[in-house]
Amino acid sequence: MTRYSRDEDEWGQLTGAALKFLIERARLQKMTTYTELNATLVKRTGLRGFDLDLESERAAMGHLLGLVVDRTFPMTKLMISALVHYLNANDAGPGFYHLAAELGLLPRRASTAAKQEFWIGQVKALYAHYA
Template identity: 70%
Template sequence: MAGYGRSDEEWGQLTSVGLAFLVERARLEKTTTYTELDATLRRRTGLRGFDFDQDSERAAMGHLLGLIVERNRPTTNLLISALVQYLNTNDAGPGFYALAVELGMLPRRSSATAKQAFWIGQLNALYAFYSAGRRGA
């Protein structure tokens, strides 16, 4: 699993802490941004953050979100990465939709309207799943 200049131990820590943070956001029925997720990971783990000015670091954040989804999806059957948006946008990133297609949750040639409906459906389902602290990670 090591890659992007990080050890397996770092990826494991980032995955656990990132998932816990996203569950917190879901319980609050709020989204987050890549920037806020990165700042939270830095603060809670003490590990170096992601430099979004570099393609490889943006890819590394996408890899991390994939690991988080992989860990959470057996529990929820949802894509918890739906909670992460670009700063100042009202949509998920392209990696979210690519993963949904890869997992067979979204047709490959979906319209922008269908993609947004899927994303909103994932958000609402995550909020419902984690509402009022009903369930853990």
């Protein structure tokens, strides 16, 4: 089955590479951007990157981050995708908060302040977990 024009094998390769990179970032206690993650995935997998100028490709990147969280959340109870933020911004994307609500970690109608507090808490906990 293909999703966002990528087959299961591609998603598996991308998920593994993204997870490895995000764990590296967490150990360094550093954030990353969608742009940096995208470039790293191309370099490490040889697969085509995501065209982040297109809404469908940004959605595909969000899908990838959801797959990464699915792999790690059962063990860590943390959302490793918290380490990815927009270029020139200091916040996670809306998909991060939507997934947090789906996981029961954040109320669906959380205030902006509550979302920020949750995100910062996730980042700090990820740094401590992977230190």
